[in-house]
Amino acid sequence: MSPGDASESPMDATYVFRVTFRLDPTGVTADPETFETVVTRPAVDPGTEGWLFFRDVCWRGEVSDEAYLRERVEDWLSVPVTAVSFSELRADEAYLDALRDAIADDPSFDDTPRAVLHAHLGSSIRVTD
Structure with missing residues (x-):
């Protein structure tokens, strides 16, 4: 099936971060x-x-690079971010299956999808319904 095929089940996944930000008030x-x-x-x-x-x-x-991600999160939130940490990838089985398939098909990865996911996400994957 190709991406977007109507017969595919919908996929759902979200990256979750803990973020500390500060207000930068002017005159107050x-x-x-x-x-x-x-x-x-x-x-x-x-x-x-x-x-x-x-x-x-x-x-x-x-x-892996907190300064880089802090800048990204500052753009998302429009406030100065002082700290950011990765909590988890929340994903349903359909998303994880598609992610594993995409990793297996990507020539830039020279390891199994399981090993790649473990190397990058550790045990921080939570499977949802």
Whole structure:
């Protein structure tokens, strides 16, 4: 089946991050100035543009380049971010199957899909219904 085929079951996946951000008020003070929140980012379909997000930002279930990801999250939230950590990839079985297939088909990976996912996401994959 090709991507977008109507007979395919829908896929669902989300990246989850814990984020600490601060307010940067002008001419006033805020108390507290720093807040913690959970930020979720929908995962794109495997094999489509941006699907390698997991490879580009995670290693062993941790953020591989916090400064880079902090800048991305600042763009998403429009506030200064002081810390970001990866929590998990929440995904249904259909998404994980498609992700494994895309990894197996991608010549830039020289390991099994299971090993690739473990190397980048560690044990931070939660399967949802």
